[in-house]
Every structure is written in structure tokens, then in C-alpha cells.
Amino acid sequence: MLREEAKRRSGPNAAGNKMKREEIERLRKTVGCQAVLETTAFALDAKESTKRAMKYRRGGQIIIVTHAGRGWLIL
Known part of the structure; x- marks a missing residue:
């Protein structure tokens, strides 16, 4: 089963499953880490945070x- 998964990920359609580098860079510039974390149930620990x-x-x-x-x- 692991071999089949590896073949699927590295086969000719693998590029279609990955985001293009340009799209990743655009998202990095426009979407803050905080927004992503807060939508995935991470909570800010204000007491342990600094500026x-x-x-x-x-x-x-x-x-x-x-x-x-x-x-x-x-961590």
C-alpha cells in the first residue's frame, strides 16, 4: 500500500496535486500566519507572547x- 501511495505522489499527475510556487508565494504575502492558525483551532497565548x-x-x-x-x- 505504501508503494502505491509513493507511485501516485511521484507519478505524472503529481505536479497537478501541488500548488505552483508562484501561488504559494502570493499566499505567503497576502495571508498572515495568525489567520491560518486561528482557523485551525490554535489559540493565542497572550500571557506567553511578546510583541x-x-x-x-x-x-x-x-x-x-x-x-x-x-x-x-x-515546538
Whole structure:
């Protein structure tokens, strides 16, 4: 089963399953990390956040957003 999945991902249609690089860059420029995290049930931990690094939590997962919403650090 794993081999079939690998073939599907690397086959001739694999490029159709991936976003084009230009589209990814456009999304990075227009959509902030905070918006993505908040729509996936991550909550801002205001007590642990600073002006330059915002900490988001979901259960035991922690993501720190830096660089004005352009950088991620997953802990």
C-alpha cells in the first residue's frame, strides 16, 4: 500500500496535486500566519507572547509566529 501511495505522489499527475510556487508565494504575502492558525483551532497565548513573538497553542502543540507573521517556529 505504501508503494502505491509513493507511485501516485511521484507519478505524472503529481505536479497537478501541488500548488505552483508562484501561488504559494502570493499566499505567503497576502495571508498572515495568525489567520491560518486561528482557523485551525490554535489559540493565542497572550500571557506567553511578546510583541515580536506570538505563541499559539492547540492541545500540546505550540507554534511561535515571528517576523511580523512571516516566520514559524514549531515546538
